[in-house]
Amino acid sequence: MASNPSFSAASAAPLSGGENAGVVGLATQTPAFSPLYQQIKGLILQSLQSGEWKPGEAIPSEMDLAARYRVSQGTVRKAIDELSAENLVVRRQGKGTFVATHAEQHVQYRFLKLQPDNGSVQSEGPAQRTIIDCKRSRASADVARALSLRSGDPVLQVRRVLAFAGVPTILEDLWLPGTPFKGLTAERLSNYQGAMYALFETEFGVRMVRADENIRAINPDAEQASLLNVTPKTPLLSVERVAYTYNDTPMELRRGLYRTDTHHYHNVLS
């Protein structure tokens, strides 16, 4: 077991034999070499995906997982290290390792990079959310492309405004694939306290894990301007986001318009 280059993780693992099964013991030329900890990471990922461990819950301890996959604790550790670096999982010393969640996380808006110019995110308090619209429709060509759907597939479309300290600051249009979000209504959105992604988790089992944003400066049209209480000459940040679940599956297209007279989009480069 110790020095076996190709390896079949097994035991309680539901799917997946070994990626490299077949060739064993040949020293060179493994076509797609995958280290053990990567395979373990993949297995843990499957369990996260399948819902074996739910957001906010603890996953088994490193020792348990090591026993389950028949590897050393260090190897499990390295797998979890990467999952932790990708924010899929959160470690808490002395307590355990927990599935990351958008709810009950002290960072309320994990993906929102807009910050008030003066004062902290904390000090400005929670946003006031207003659902403007929520309807079923059909995917246009560009929406379909972003969500990996076909044109005309059913989608859910939402428009809302976020206000801070009474000032409308963000106007968002969302498109969600119809099937996973069946049953989402304006009422359920309105009644929900907290981040939208938290609702997606608890009510629909959809966990947003990563997102891409493309940012431009634009002038709003008349309707957009009026919803944000600015003139159409006010330049706004246009933020187009595609959010992904596990496996790089796109699950949301979001087009945001941000006012930047009192706020700014903050980004850290390294």
Add this chain to the structure above:
Amino acid sequence: MASNPSFSAASAAPLSGGENAGVVGLATQTPAFSPLYQQIKGLILQSLQSGEWKPGEAIPSEMDLAARYRVSQGTVRKAIDELSAENLVVRRQGKGTFVATHAEQHVQYRFLKLQPDNGSVQSEGPAQRTIIDCKRSRASADVARALSLRSGDPVLQVRRVLAFAGVPTILEDLWLPGTPFKGLTAERLSNYQGAMYALFETEFGVRMVRADENIRAINPDAEQASLLNVTPKTPLLSVERVAYTYNDTPMELRRGLYRTDTHHYHNVLS
């Protein structure tokens, strides 16, 4: 040595005895506990900072560093892991670990997040750089604050335009602290091929390691508009960047105006 909680890294290390020196063997209540690998990381950081290893050069092998600091290879490895994650150092299997550099790196503009809407960054070719202005001046209040200087301290001020495929796309104003950049002239800037940060490294020994950006949508004034060949009504992305060297020392304030009719600012959230 093996099981010693408080530890004095020593040997060839120039400064720094041990952070936790003094208390030894007392099991609980070390006021500021710092794991060994963090101390090693700090020592390596000092050597990077002092220029013992220059950008692009290889640092000593993990085994050598382990011997130098009298710790196991695994501990050095974990220290380097973090430095690598922070992009201060680049590992290359079979070759060694190298000091990160903005030059000779295949990513020419490491900190530039603006991308062409169509085609890749590669396909659009290198930017055409034009130095509009380069002069010594005195720090205004806001420039001084950003660079941790005092108002009136000498600074170097640069204005330039970047064009892609002949289209002026980026207008940048830079402020650099006067002392570290003594001797920087418009000519040296103009003659230099390659990223500006690469010149800072090779000519002034200043390595940019991290940066913060605050982004807004604005309308340009008449001069800015003309330099970018747009009308003053064209909304532009205003990107204010503060770039830092080691130790979170700010070394550059850069105010950029980006055209977003053909390009967009791309960001990945996770």
Add this chain to the structure above:
DNA sequence: CAGTGGTCTAGACCACACT
């Protein structure tokens, strides 16, 4: 071939949280 980073193991001990 030797040297480098990369993986894996087994075991010891530490810091932290709960009970």
Add this chain to the structure above:
DNA sequence: GTGTGGTCTAGACCACTGC
């Protein structure tokens, strides 16, 4: 105290690079 993640070690072996 027990169990969790976190640190550290020593040693073995693998994959990659270049001589």
